[in-house]
Amino acid sequence: METRKISQAVIRRLPRYYRYLGELLEDGVERISSNDLSKRMKLTASQIRQDLNNFGGFGQQGYGYNVKYLHTEIGKILGLENKHNFIIVGAGNLGQALANYSHFENQGFILKGIFDVNPTLRGMSIRDVPVRMMSEMKDFIKENNIEIAVLTIPKECAIDVAKDLVDAGIQAIWNFAHVDLNVPDNVIVESVHLSESLMRLSYNISRYNEDHADK
Amino acid sequence: METRKISQAVIRRLPRYYRYLGELLEDGVERISSNDLSKRMKLTASQIRQDLNNFGGFGQQGYGYNVKYLHTEIGKILGLENKHNFIIVGAGNLGQALANYSHFENQGFILKGIFDVNPTLRGMSIRDVPVRMMSEMKDFIKENNIEIAVLTIPKECAIDVAKDLVDAGIQAIWNFAHVDLNVPDNVIVESVHLSESLMRLSYNISRYNEDHADK
DNA sequence: TAGATTGTTAATCGATTAACAATC
DNA sequence: TAGATTGTTAATCGATTAACAATC
Structure with missing residues (x-):
């Protein structure tokens, strides 16, 4: 598996993505575009897409990101499925x-x-x-x-x-x-x-x- | 008074400078060069000089920085003299x-x-x-x-x-x-x-x- | 004076933003 | 299909590092 170097800036933002996606999940939101998420989190949509693409393509053109899926995947990246x-x-x-x-x-x-x-x-x-x-x-x-x-x-x-x-x-x-x-x-x-x-x-x-x- | 824009990165490092200078002070160290400080703090000497010069010239060529003076000055910048x-x-x-x-x-x-x-x-x-x-x-x-x-x-x-x-x-x-x-x-x-x-x-x-x- | 070390300008590196072709 | 939105490349911006003249 190819190991890309992830910058500290990205790592610092990851838990925050996780938190916002968790909130969206609680609110019953099924999908979200980088643009909508960027407004909530006060980031740019571009930055969100860049950040996520460090770890893989979690979205779908024309649709956006599935909240539940993305939440789970970021959880995995953060190692939260481990005890x-x-x-x-x-x-x-x-x-x-x-x-x-x-x-x-x-x-x-x-x-x-x-x-x-x-x-x-x-x-x-x-x-x-x-x-x-x-x-x-x-x-x-x-x-x-x-x-x-x-x-x-x-x-x-x-x-x-x-x-x-x-x-x-x-x-x-x-x-x-x-x-x-x-x-x-x-x-x-x-x-x-x-x-x-x-x-x-x-x-x-x-x-x-x-x-x-x-x- | 001219207000220069101080970056978040610099602000984040300021309290750490303050802490290291406080420790040096306790240890009775009177003066320190950006080079020596950089080794202790695991930064570059250049970065230290750049950071400090956002707020003024606290050092002296050929001598370095007076620990007590610099500690006090950074304390002032951080607003620690106020209650x-x-x-x-x-x-x-x-x-x-x-x-x-x-x-x-x-x-x-x-x-x-x-x-x-x-x-x-x-x-x-x-x-x-x-x-x-x-x-x-x-x-x-x-x-x-x-x-x-x-x-x-x-x-x-x-x-x-x-x-x-x-x-x-x-x-x-x-x-x-x-x-x-x-x-x-x-x-x-x-x-x-x-x-x-x-x-x-x-x-x-x-x-x-x-x-x-x-x- | 000679040596050391700053303050500061210039060069490099990295992160953020913009743009757009690919595609669902 | 047309519209939306991603993934990704290119452009920009900002922060870090290097270099060096100024000077104590």
């Missing part, structure tokens, strides 16, 4: 919030364990998943076929823990710590830097206020 | 987690209120901030000089609540709901779509597995 076992590392506020967020299960992500260094959390469970001690983590990963670790710990220890995760053979890390992790090429990292997002918000407020300063 | 009052709308798991996250205070974001529709949450407080009923929200925004609303509610009600926020004169929305908000031009929206981030992770796992399938 992924994951653990949460760091049972603080954010870790607990993500553990409680059962919605991920619908997308094939199955919470298998929660880990923390704090011994007072021992015995606690979230959605029937017990909090375990960090010292048990490596063995747990190996024995329970864990693919993904969600890292919700302070940045100070994130790099060391990431190293442990890599040693244990983790395949991917969803990183919420405020550091950039340097891991081997065979480990996938997707970071969510909340404070950077908030700074962009702050930047835009400043710019807006500057532009509208009355003087 | 921003904010409220959290939706006191579920994520809302509570963000309310507990006191780190935002350091960056000038001050939690003034938490709102929810659920009456059983009435009387609860997080870091001395009481949970109030959604019906009080509009007046509270107007009376307490609230600039930012953090939206951590299900997507079903997000659009309606966003409308209320706009009506109450909110300046910016940090949106965690799984919808794209359509608000007037004078309201700033910064979205964090966690499920889309997770899908990109999933995509990368699939791509990796495909490339390494033994056949």
Whole structure:
């Protein structure tokens, strides 16, 4: 199978296509043209067609795209038909919030364990998943076929823990710590830097206020 | 003052520069060249100089950049010297987690209120901030000089609540709901779509597995 | 002064948009 | 068949990289 290089820009848009198609599906819309979709998503029709054609010709001339089919196909591209076992590392506020967020299960992500260094959390469970001690983590990963670790710990220890995760053979890390992790090429990292997002918000407020300063 | 158009790509990198400079500052590094910084951040030196020169000449030939000065200046550009009052709308798991996250205070974001529709949450407080009923929200925004609303509610009600926020004169929305908000031009929206981030992770796992399938 | 490194212009690369022939 | 809309090639636009004169 020929492997074309897909740009980051396209990959970033894929989940958004998936979301919009899911909404259309819920609304009972059977088919949609790139032009109609472009208006909803505030993109150009051209860009949508280009993006999709990176992965194949999902449409039909004169008809457009079948919503259900395209939704399913993008789901496949995103790997959502696969099940992924994951653990949460760091049972603080954010870790607990993500553990409680059962919605991920619908997308094939199955919470298998929660880990923390704090011994007072021992015995606690979230959605029937017990909090375990960090010292048990490596063995747990190996024995329970864990693919993904969600890292919700302070940045100070994130790099060391990431190293442990890599040693244990983790395949991917969803990183919420405020550091950039340097891991081997065979480990996938997707970071969510909340404070950077908030700074962009702050930047835009400043710019807006500057532009509208009355003087 | 001349307003140059700053590209989204540059804005996205700004907080990351700020973070790296903060780390250098903590480590006691006084000055750094674009070349050294580029190696740490895995960018090109050229890109760093281009990015910074969108905002002014912060460096000195033959010397490089003064870490403390540059850190401060980027902080100003990001608007971090300003204080921003904010409220959290939706006191579920994520809302509570963000309310507990006191780190935002350091960056000038001050939690003034938490709102929810659920009456059983009435009387609860997080870091001395009481949970109030959604019906009080509009007046509270107007009376307490609230600039930012953090939206951590299900997507079903997000659009309606966003409308209320706009009506109450909110300046910016940090949106965690799984919808794209359509608000007037004078309201700033910064979205964090966690499920889309997770899908990109999933995509990368699939791509990796495909490339390494033994056949 | 000589060496280092910026600020900035020019060249390249990649992504987005436009156009249109193919085709349902 | 005529109309609609895709898939795809070509044109444009913007962002990144390279190069180098200016200068500390």
